[in-house]
Amino acid sequence: MFGFGKKEKKKELKQYITGAGACVVTKSVLNGETGLKWLFRETDGIGNGWVALGESDTQAYVDDAANYAIVDFNTLANIEPAVLNILHMPAGADLEFKPDPSGGYFVDTVNGKEIREPVKAPIQEAFEQNLKYLNKESYPAEELLRYFHGKGDMRIFCMGEADFPSGEIIIADPLVYLGNDKYTEPLNRKIPAGSYPVELAILDSPVAGLRIAAARLKIRETDICRYEIAMPVGTTVAQYNQPGIFAGFGVDAGMACFCDVAAAKEFGEFSDGWHQQNPGKNQYDDYFAQLFRSSYEAYPDVQREDGDFIEWAVPGYGHRIAMFASGLGDGLYTGYWGLDAGEEVTELIIPFMNPDYFS
Known part of the structure; x- marks a missing residue:
């Protein structure tokens, strides 16, 4: 079902974050064939629930389970570090990535809010x-x-x-x-x-x-x-x-x-x-x-x-x-x-x- 295709030489990954769990990414994004475009978090999804889709991914492409891979969230952060800002958003989050000279940011598709700073973990927000x-x-x-x-x-x-x-x-x-x-x-x-x-x-x-x-x-x-x-x-x-x-x-x-x-x-x-x-x-x-x-x-x-x-x-x-x-x-x-x-x-x-x- 989910998995990588043929083996390719892996690039050395930066360690942006540890222990963030696994996420699901389309292979087009993972292999650099297209840029990140959509990110949503599923309730009871695989790993931490985040799913990343690419800008050129068609409906037919995303409907095929063979076009996805399960990777550590740090791998996705190496592709687009801006994802670190939204890691702690709750299940049900639906976001669009907007590249810009600053490095890019996300827009909440529900309320149109721009997300340019790290969203606090629920426990941190509650603690404060x-x-x-x-x-x-x-x-x-x-x-x-x-x-x-x-x-x-x-x-x-x-x-x-x-x-x-x-x-x-x-x-x-x-x-x-x-x-x-x-x-x-x-x-x-x-x-x-x-x-x-x-x-x-x-x-x-x-x-x-x-x-x-x-x-x-x-x-x-x-x-x-x-x-x-x-x-x-x-x-x-x-x-x-x-x-x-x-x-x-x-x-x-x-x-x-x-x-x-x-x-x-x-x-x-x-x-x-x-x-x-x-x-x-x-x-x-x-x-x-x-x-x-x-x-x-x-x-x-x-x-x-x-x-x-x-x-x-x-x-x-x-x-x-x-x-x-x-x-x-x-x-x-x-x-x-x-x-x-x-x-x-x-x-x-x-x-x-x-x-x-x-x-």
């Missing part, structure tokens, strides 16, 4: 939108409540419990900052001492795959009336964004956690001891990685293969810390208190991803 969505001073209550309604592509999963013997909460990247008082401060509200369930909003996204879109510490069952940004201890919401006041937490290992102040201190002592006993080793690779893999084996339907969450008790102490992946990974994130009609804390939620951008 998501950055603008996060870390706001406030959100309408319904904006954060929707994470745990279990509707659409979102599933709610209770990953376990975390212990709060002091009632003072820290949210942080556990693999980089937890146990270091310089980079982790308790939040400005306390909760009654006790153990509380941790729930994850699992988003099954066609753009980003299986991800944790939000995490919450469920404290009471009363209805939420509003959300309030979680500030550092000793500060108020009125001080949000004032110089020297930092109301979020940084993530550098793709992880976040809900942790009590006492458990954070215990974690620091455990971590120091572990490194002393395991010089030259990496605490994630040589200790935590297996725990996350075991979590995946126990709950494969709600996390990625390397594991996205664990309920972990600090060895030698027993207080549990809830650790979980932070949406798309590293960045800056913020917690929000859910408050009921009596201004009592009902939950603490950390939003990681706006599901609207990843559906």
Whole structure:
């Protein structure tokens, strides 16, 4: 069916791109007999779905399967580098190539739009939108409540419990900052001492795959009336964004956690001891990685293969810390208190991803 004709001496190809998948090209274009003219992307097509046709290809020519070849997308890019601009356009794209002194560009045959710059990958576009969505001073209550309604592509999963013997909460990247008082401060509200369930909003996204879109510490069952940004201890919401006041937490290992102040201190002592006993080793690779893999084996339907969450008790102490992946990974994130009609804390939620951008 598809394939090359007689063997010819191949020209050395430039490596414009790797891993872009295979595409279908008419042999007339591949052999330089005609210039590229049409490019469209099929749903469930061969390879990445792109099909390239030549300027002189007749209807009879394109109707004959013997006139096509399956090649790596990089091969097509060697014929016309402008195709790199449209690689990430969605299935259903229908384009016409227009050569010009600049090297050529594409025109969308549906809306007439000229495409002269690289089209962003859906995940990149969604990521940039998501950055603008996060870390706001406030959100309408319904904006954060929707994470745990279990509707659409979102599933709610209770990953376990975390212990709060002091009632003072820290949210942080556990693999980089937890146990270091310089980079982790308790939040400005306390909760009654006790153990509380941790729930994850699992988003099954066609753009980003299986991800944790939000995490919450469920404290009471009363209805939420509003959300309030979680500030550092000793500060108020009125001080949000004032110089020297930092109301979020940084993530550098793709992880976040809900942790009590006492458990954070215990974690620091455990971590120091572990490194002393395991010089030259990496605490994630040589200790935590297996725990996350075991979590995946126990709950494969709600996390990625390397594991996205664990309920972990600090060895030698027993207080549990809830650790979980932070949406798309590293960045800056913020917690929000859910408050009921009596201004009592009902939950603490950390939003990681706006599901609207990843559906």
